[in-house]
């Protein structure tokens with residue numbers, strides 16, 4: 001019988017949640033709300049929806065494998081050249097390409113735990129070894145991460161803000177870490193929630209594109225832009241990195257509809273502003289309610305809140321029966337996405353019942 005590679009056998013496959021309709025049928029509930037995946041509760045930009053509709057007639061053609069127009073606009077907005085940009089089928093794919101380009105069997109990657117699970121999966125998929133360092137005050141311990149580098153280390157992953165805790169790393173600690181890392185190690189800075197951050201002390205990863213040739217910044221259209229279902233994200237790095245990654249990238253890795261929608265979403269400043277405002281208002285409301293219930297939580301710079309609990313599975317299951325879908329994060333915490341005002345209200349009402 002065909003056998004997988006030894007290092008593939010040990011990977012825990014990602015377990016997808018059931019479709020909402022299926023859950024409702026099984027539990028005999030309806031009108032449930034999904035606050036589990038940090039999606040934009042407002043929905044996509046109306047401009048993106050228009051762009052999607054108008055691209056249907058072209059789907060007999062292969063997509064533009066170079067992402068010409070999307071890169072053009074990104075390049076202007078970010079003040080980088082077009083060859084310092086790479087598009088991916090979600091930033092998830094770019095994580096995967098980066099790992100396959102720079103790591104192999106036996107190499108090490110440094111990452112935090114808990115953090116985004118895809119780093120671990122991507123590293124394990126090439127037989128790499130993940131060195132996982134615990135968070136410090138719910139944030140990446142950048143000093144400890146830099147100190148964990150060995151001659152075998154190829155990549156260091158930083159989610160800023162971190163998922164699932166929503167905490168950022170600040171300028172001075174980021175600068176200190178960059179000072180300790182040699183140029184033969186790739187620093188992957190995953191900024192999936194970049195557009196939600198309000199703290200002025202947020203580390204500026206872009207400034208390292210000037211002097212350094214070992215940083216890859218990842219952003220996505222899945223979160224504030226509301227296009228998670230289309231799968232598109234982008235990376236920013238120097239040519240020395242992207243030229244190598246482009247050898248591995250599938251020629252048509254991002255599809256026509258996603259490229260067009262992303263371009264329209266990028267330009268719709270109104271939708272972005274409204275999404276930020278909705279998130280800020282939701283955050284304020286949830287903080288107030290959680291405080292009044294004496295529930296401790298981790299203040300967030302993203303669009304979700306990390307709440308330590310006694311027993312995450314039971315909280316998750318009770319909320320589910322009340323029609324609220326959140327994410328248990330290990331045995332002792334849950335993560336809830338900030339929703340629309342009435343979704344937040346329903347979450348709080350359900351939480352009151354679930355913990356009483």
Ligand SMILES: *Cc1c(COP(=O)(O)O)cnc(C)c1O
Pocket residue numbers: 038089090091092093116159162163190192219220221222223228231232233
């Ligand atoms: C949601 C998320 C992403 C985005 O993944 P896509 O593949 O772009 O949908 C990347 N990193 C983190 C930390 C995330 O939470």
